[in-house]
Amino acid sequence: xxxxxKFYIDGQWVDPVTPKTAEVINPATEAxxxxxxLGSTADVDKAVAAARRAFETWSVTSVQERIDLLQSILAEYxxxxxxxxxxxxxxxxxxxALGCGFHTLLGKGHIGTALEVLKNFKFEETHGPSIxxxxxxxxxxxxxxxxxxxxxxxxxxxxxxxxxxxxxxxxPQLAPYSAHILAEILHDAGTPAGVFNMVQGQGSVIGTHLxxxxxxxxxxxxxxxxxxxxxxxxxxxxxxxxxxxxxxxxAWIVLDDASMAANVAGATxxxxxxxxxxxxxxxxxxxxxxxxxxxxxxxxxxxxxxxVGDPAGNFAMGPVVSKSQYNIIQDYIQKGIDEGAQLIAGGxxxxxxxxxxxxxxxxxxxxxxxMVIARQxxxxxxxxxxxxxxxxxxxxxxxxxxxxxxxxxxxxDLDLARDVSRRMRTGAIWVNGGFxxxxxxxxxxxxxxxREWGEHGFTEYLEIKAIIxxxxx
Ligand code: NAP
Ligand code: MG
Numbered sequence: 001x002x003x004x005x006k007f008y009i010d011g012q013w014v015d016p017v018t019p020k021t022a023e024v025i026n027p028a029t030e031a032x033x034x035x036x037x038l039g040s041t042a043d044v045d046k047a048v049a050a051a052r053r054a055f056e057t058w059s060v061t062s063v064q065e066r067i068d069l070l071q072s073i074l075a076e077y078x079x080x081x082x083x084x085x086x087x088x089x090x091x092x093x094x095x096x097a098l099g100c101g102f103h104t105l106l107g108k109g110h111i112g113t114a115l116e117v118l119k120n121f122k123f124e125e126t127h128g129p130s131i132x133x134x135x136x137x138x139x140x141x142x143x144x145x146x147x148x149x150x151x152x153x154x155x156x157x158x159x160x161x162x163x164x165x166x167x168x169x170x171x172p173q174l175a176p177y178s179a180h181i182l183a184e185i186l187h188d189a190g191t192p193a194g195v196f197n198m199v200q201g202q203g204s205v206i207g208t209h210l211x212x213x214x215x216x217x218x219x220x221x222x223x224x225x226x227x228x229x230x231x232x233x234x235x236x237x238x239x240x241x242x243x244x245x246x247x248x249x250x251a252w253i254v255l256d257d258a259s260m261a262a263n264v265a266g267a268t269x270x271x272x273x274x275x276x277x278x279x280x281x282x283x284x285x286x287x288x289x290x291x292x293x294x295x296x297x298x299x300x301x302x303x304x305x306x307x308v309g310d311p312a313g314n315f316a317m318g319p320v321v322s323k324s325q326y327n328i329i330q331d332y333i334q335k336g337i338d339e340g341a342q343l344i345a346g347g348x349x350x351x352x353x354x355x356x357x358x359x360x361x362x363x364x365x366x367x368x369x370x371m372v373i374a375r376q377x378x379x380x381x382x383x384x385x386x387x388x389x390x391x392x393x394x395x396x397x398x399x400x401x402x403x404x405x406x407x408x409x410x411x412x413d414l415d416l417a418r419d420v421s422r423r424m425r426t427g428a429i430w431v432n433g434g435f436x437x438x439x440x441x442x443x444x445x446x447x448x449x450x451r452e453w454g455e456h457g458f459t460e461y462l463e464i465k466a467i468i469x470x471x472x473x
Contacts, residue, residue, distance in 0.1 A: 016043055020040075074111045089312070117458060129471050141216045142160070147277040147278065155453060170200075211234035243460045244450055247405070247446075252270075255420070269305075276378065296385070404446070405426055
């Protein structure tokens with residue numbers, strides 16, 4: 001049982017102003033795994049005041065001081081990586097190999113990347129008669145979701161620290177354990193008091209108070225579209241910068257010259273990873289209509305081959321995060337059946353042999369792009385395969401979405417793959433399985449407005465100042 005009842009404010013672990021606790025449920029067993037405190041606006045006020053005070057000194061530290069801190073955080077993170085991974089598995093149900101693998105690796109990657117970017121980042125440049133400076137924006141409210149908890153917290157905390165900002169983290173109620181351990185890591189690494197603060201609790205209380213707080217300069221939010229819209233409205237009154245990383249319905253285009261079976265299998269297995277709870281998941285698989293039979297065979301085999309079970313065991317897929325997510329996904333599967341999509345793998349209900357926990361069957365439909373299951377983000381292990389007639393058709397289908405977060409292109413002809421990628425209206429495209437910690441990540445359209453990861457992630461936390469005439473010819 002984990003009881004993480006204290007908040008981290010001004011360099012200390014403190015009790016909430018008004019005690020109030022909530023249970024945390026293990027999604028694989030449905031049993032209570034521990035408790036957290038639910039904070040109030042008074043806790044937020046304390047954390048914001050601490051961050052404001054700390055900004056005076058942290059914002060004027062040398063680059064070397066911030067490099068030293070990030071190095072120390074990285075070492076402490078590596079020391080406790082296993083523990084972080086186990087916490088992720090317990091809180092949100094990722095298989096242990098994934099929790100202690102890609103989940104924690106992403107967090108570590110963002111800290112290491114921020115460290116490397118910081119070493120060469122130009123905070124001041126001359127430009128004609130002017131000096132152009134990049135200065136930390138101030139006190140930041142970081143609001144994160146539960147689906148890739150270490151990725152999403154570290155991708156905000158590391159650049160915020162590197163640029164000289166101070167911050168208050170509001171972790172998700174559904175994944176509070178890894179955030180608590182991360183706060184311990186930041187403390188033990190020697191983060192100065194007030195630079196990093198963490199208050200757990202409800203988004204509608206903690207998140208809203210951060211978004212409306214006159215002493216918070218910026219909100220970085222990752223989560224759902226409706227909450228992103230609400231935060232933007234809440235932040236408008238105090239003219240805050242709001243960085244949004246929202247949802248997606250990303251298309252995976254398999255070009256005609258690609259090995260169909262291997263790519264469809266890879267895309268299908270990829271969709272089921274993390275139980276489909278990935279904002280940039282390739283949830284619409286676009287294949288040449290003329291090769292649909294091949295694609296159906298490969299997708300069916302791949303989905304049926306995804307083992308589902310106890311995250312502590314040797315299974316490819318664990319449960320989804322909560323009962324409410326489970327119900328939402330079941331409703332979408334029913335909707336797909338009702339709107340006439342062809343179910344080729346998985347379907348309604350629990351996987352065979354499982355009678356407890358929020359496990360979903362790896363599900364694949366063949367449908368068209370007008371169906372609800374092809375338009376709305378399901379956030380579960382549900383893939384829709386759609387046939388296209390030619391390249392123009394593939395691009396049109398891919399772009400026919402209110403979202404614009406990610407995209408995938410598989411094909412042998414790299415010129416064609418690049419051309420198709422250039423025509424897709426999304427913030428990131430992965431060609432033939434590429435990966436890059438230094439590439440920016442963020443959405444077009446309703447997928448958001450921010451860019452995280454690498455050097456671009458720094459600019460989210462920086463103001464730009466022009467000092468004109470300071471550099472006369
Ligand atoms: P969510 O409901 O939007 O919650 C995200 C965070 O916002 C949580 O910490 C939540 O607190 C908080 N929150 C809720 N209401 C709030 C409010 N009124 N003001 C301020 N904060 C508030 O999202 P989720 O259900 O956790 O995550 C799933 C969604 O996130 C999906 O749509 C997914 O695509 C998206 N996502 C996007 C990315 C990306 O990088 N683009 C990455 C991951 C996930 P609670 O703890 O109370 O819920
Ligand atoms: Mg939610």
